[in-house]
Amino acid sequence: MAAIELDGVTKRYDSVTAIRDLSLQVEDGEIYGFLGPNGSGKSTTINILLDFVRPTDGTAKVFGIDCQEDPLAVRQRIGVLPEGFGVYDRLTGRQHVQFACESKAVDADPEALLDRVGLVDSANRRASDYSKGMKQRLILAMALAGDPDLLILDEPTTGLDPNGARRMRELIEAERDRGATVFFSSHILAQVDAVCDRVGILTNGELTAQDSIDALRASTDSTDTLRITVAQPDGRALEAVRSLAGVSNVSTDGNTMLVDCADASKTAVISAVEEAGVEVTDFSTEEASLEELFEQFTTEGSR
Amino acid sequence: MSWQVIARKELKDSIRSRSLIVLSVLFVLLSLFITGLYAAVPFLGATGSEELTVGSMISFFGTAVMFVPIIAVLLGYKAIVGERQSGSLALTLSLPHTRDDVVLGKFLGRSVVLAIPILLAFLAGLVVVIALFDAYSVIDYLVFVLAVLLIGTAYLSLAIGFSGSTTSSVLSAVGVFVLYVLFRFLWGPGLFVAQSAVNRVQTGEWSILFEFDWWMYPIAMINPHYAYLIQRESPAVHGGRESRKPR
Numbered sequence: 001m002a003a004i005e006l007d008g009v010t011k012r013y014d015s016v017t018a019i020r021d022l023s024l025q026v027e028d029g030e031i032y033g034f035l036g037p038n039g040s041g042k043s044t045t046i047n048i049l050l051d052f053v054r055p056t057d058g059t060a061k062v063f064g065i066d067c068q069e070d071p072l073a074v075r076q077r078i079g080v081l082p083e084g085f086g087v088y089d090r091l092t093g094r095q096h097v098q099f100a101c102e103s104k105a106v107d108a109d110p111e112a113l114l115d116r117v118g119l120v121d122s123a124n125r126r127a128s129d130y131s132k133g134m135k136q137r138l139i140l141a142m143a144l145a146g147d148p149d150l151l152i153l154d155e156p157t158t159g160l161d162p163n164g165a166r167r168m169r170e171l172i173e174a175e176r177d178r179g180a181t182v183f184f185s186s187h188i189l190a191q192v193d194a195v196c197d198r199v200g201i202l203t204n205g206e207l208t209a210q211d212s213i214d215a216l217r218a219s220t221d222s223t224d225t226l227r228i229t230v231a232q233p234d235g236r237a238l239e240a241v242r243s244l245a246g247v248s249n250v251s252t253d254g255n256t257m258l259v260d261c262a263d264a265s266k267t268a269v270i271s272a273v274e275e276a277g278v279e280v281t282d283f284s285t286e287e288a289s290l291e292e293l294f295e296q297f298t299t300e301g302s303r
Numbered sequence: 304m305s306w307q308v309i310a311r312k313e314l315k316d317s318i319r320s321r322s323l324i325v326l327s328v329l330f331v332l333l334s335l336f337i338t339g340l341y342a343a344v345p346f347l348g349a350t351g352s353e354e355l356t357v358g359s360m361i362s363f364f365g366t367a368v369m370f371v372p373i374i375a376v377l378l379g380y381k382a383i384v385g386e387r388q389s390g391s392l393a394l395t396l397s398l399p400h401t402r403d404d405v406v407l408g409k410f411l412g413r414s415v416v417l418a419i420p421i422l423l424a425f426l427a428g429l430v431v432v433i434a435l436f437d438a439y440s441v442i443d444y445l446v447f448v449l450a451v452l453l454i455g456t457a458y459l460s461l462a463i464g465f466s467g468s469t470t471s472s473v474l475s476a477v478g479v480f481v482l483y484v485l486f487r488f489l490w491g492p493g494l495f496v497a498q499s500a501v502n503r504v505q506t507g508e509w510s511i512l513f514e515f516d517w518w519m520y521p522i523a524m525i526n527p528h529y530a531y532l533i534q535r536e537s538p539a540v541h542g543g544r545e546s547r548k549p550r
């Protein structure tokens with residue numbers, strides 16, 4: 001059974017359509033990255049799953065339960081890091097986690113949950129005194145209470161330092177290994193390709209791409225940069241490479257040739273250099289960054 | 304039950320609030336002051352009788368008790384809209400709670416928070432009553448305390464209602480304030496105007512009567528202040544000796 005199933009979901013406000021005919025499926029046990037620029041409809045989608053927002057059209061289901069018909073049953077099975085959350089000013093970190101356990105009627109150890117997010121030393125402090133990153137980790141500890149089958153995290157890496165983002169990534173992977181499904185949204189992509197099994201890219205309320213990162217990379221005409229270190233750069237070799245199909249740009253930097261080319265042309269480039277009688281001492285590939293990929297999808301979608 | 308979890312959380316949240324502690328201390332001091340003052344200067348009770356009775360003291364207390372609604376309003380007007388603005392409501396509702404559970408839990412939790420300073424104050428007052436008064440009825444006193452708690456929770460529920468139906472705490476505050484002014488200052492004159500108009504229709508002439516028809520009472524009772532006053536002036540409490548002019 002799919003962890004999340006959206007079928008033709010549309011949300012129209014008076015003059016704006018936040019989501020248009022969105023259909024997607026998140027499989028049980030996968031980590032799904034829900035990507036898109038700010039304002040593309042990611043949070044609206046999540047709010048529909050939580051029944052904070054009612055769709056104009058279409059249905060949303062979590063583990064086969066309709067999110068609008070039985071929101072409590074849905075929330076019983078999920079852990080959530082909501083968008084724009086706040087903490088309860090006068091409760092301590094521990095009391096927050098206790099509240100989450102009591103709310104879900106689960107018998108979990110608040111101490112252990114706080115330990116998982118590295119807050120055990122601050123457990124008895126008021127959460128309002130926590131830093132932004134600590135608050136976020138606290139909410140995450142609450143979300144983990146009762147080992148939910150699905151984690152829905154809205155922008156979990158925003159506001160975290162690199163160390164915090166790494167911990168978040170490890171935690172997401174640990175949850176997946178436990179058997180949970182993780183659905184998270186992000187507009188920052190640096191962390192995403194390392195952790196996601198699949199991504200969906202939302203642009204102006206429409207799903208413009210959905211696949212694994214590798215497949216997305218292969219499907220675009222984005223170019224990789226091949227760095228070839230040679231004994232002695234040579235004009236003939238440069239010409240030979242330039243004339244190859246799939247090569248867009250060639251330049252040199254000392255003993256290094258920089259060749260922008262499609263993924264499929266890499267082998268041909270290397271052999272062309274060698275055939276021109278130039279010794280290749282080393283080569284490496286710089287893949288197109290996810291940001292470039294992302295840009296390509298989101299600008300295409302908004303056309 | 305989900306609302307119990309919310310109520311418990313509300314209680315924990317408020318019990319650590321400095322304003323609640325300050326409030327409790329103020330209530331206790333005020334209660335001691337008023338009770339002591341009444342015992343020391345009996346004519347302030349203005350009942351005409353020489354003896355110190357709990358009944359006449361209660362009527363003396365009555366005016367001071369009118370600030371209980373204000374405390375209740377302060378406790379309630381941001382209860383839900385405040386969480387909405389800070390974002391913690393999203394946290395609450397992402398857990399398995401219905402909106403009804405949140406409203407009910409907040410109301411019950413904060414009712415307890417309101418009751419704590421009131422009960423402490425009256426407990427302190429009771430000590431003075433027992434020490435200084437010759438004849439007193441604990442039952443009368445407790446009924447009076449209950450009435451005070453009721454008017455407090457009535458206003459608390461109004462305030463929480465407003466705080467749950469607006470998106471801004473300012474609007475919520477304005478809403479309850481308007482209602483307070485209506486109930487406190489305009490309801491009485493309104494009732495007299497209505498009764499006078501009815502009398503005009505029935506008798507053909509304007510007359511000033513301070514007697515209400517039976518059907519006016521349920522209307523009057525919509526107002527928490529009147530419900531409170533009618534209770535307070537009922538013979539059960541102090542033999543119906545009071546004038547019935549509402550405050």
